[in-house]
Amino acid sequence: MAQGVKQFLKAQLSAFVGGMVDYGVMICGVELFGLPVSTSIVISGTIGAVVNFSINRYWTFKDQDTAVGDQLWKFVVMVIGSILLKSQGTPFLTDITGIDYRITRLMVELVVSLGFNFTLQKYWVFRKGANK
Numbered sequence: 001m002a003q004g005v006k007q008f009l010k011a012q013l014s015a016f017v018g019g020m021v022d023y024g025v026m027i028c029g030v031e032l033f034g035l036p037v038s039t040s041i042v043i044s045g046t047i048g049a050v051v052n053f054s055i056n057r058y059w060t061f062k063d064q065d066t067a068v069g070d071q072l073w074k075f076v077v078m079v080i081g082s083i084l085l086k087s088q089g090t091p092f093l094t095d096i097t098g099i100d101y102r103i104t105r106l107m108v109e110l111v112v113s114l115g116f117n118f119t120l121q122k123y124w125v126f127r128k129g130a131n132k
Contacts, residue, residue, distance in 0.1 A: 007060065007061070007122070008011075008013060008118070009123065010059065010060040010070045011056065011060045011118050011122070012113075013120075013132050014052055014055040014056050014060050015057065015113045015118070017051060017052070017055060018048040018049065018051040018052030018055065019052075019109060019113065021044075021051050022045055022046060022047065022048025022049075023044070023105065023106075023109075024044075024047075025043065025044035025047050025048070026040045026041055026043075026044035026105065027102065028040075029043055029044060030101070031093070035041060037087075037090060037091055037094075037101050037105075038087040038088065038090070038091055039087075041083065041086050041087040041090060041105070042083055042087055045079065045082065045083040045086060045087070046083070049075070049079040049082075049083075051089075053071075053072070053075050056121060056126060057071060057126065058124075059093070060126075061121070061122075061126035061128075063128055065128075066126075066128070071125055071126060074120075074124055074125040075121075077122065078116075078117065078120045078124070080114065081120075082112055082116060082117050082125065085108070085112045085116060086097060086105070086108050086109065086112055089104075089108040089111075090104050090105045090108050093107060093108060110122045116120070117120045
């Protein structure tokens with residue numbers, strides 16, 4: 001299997017694991033604690049991001065040679081953008097379509113994960129040699 005495809009699949013598995021943590025915490029925040037969807041997404045996205053960063057640094061992109069701080073500030077910038085897109089996009093899509101937030105969240109997650117998160121992680125956050 002080509003290295004690029006293997007890395008892409010590993011990144012998607014990492015995103016899936018972090019996303020499941022994120023999605024589960026979001027559901028708990030809304031359903032158990034009565035938080036607004038956007039607030040719950042901010043909290044859950046932060047927790048999911050910690051999981052995702054750890055997996056990507058040590059397994060997907062294998063970039064432990066770069067100082068964690070050099071990667072972390074870039075990852076935090078990316079996560080802020082990602083959480084903003086998801087926390088605003090999910091209620092917006094729910095409002096305009098009438099589809100349950102749990103479904104629209106998955107739709108928004110797919111677009112943000114593939115089009116925003118993966119691209120920034122591969123070419124900016126974990127790009128070898130760029131963080132030194």
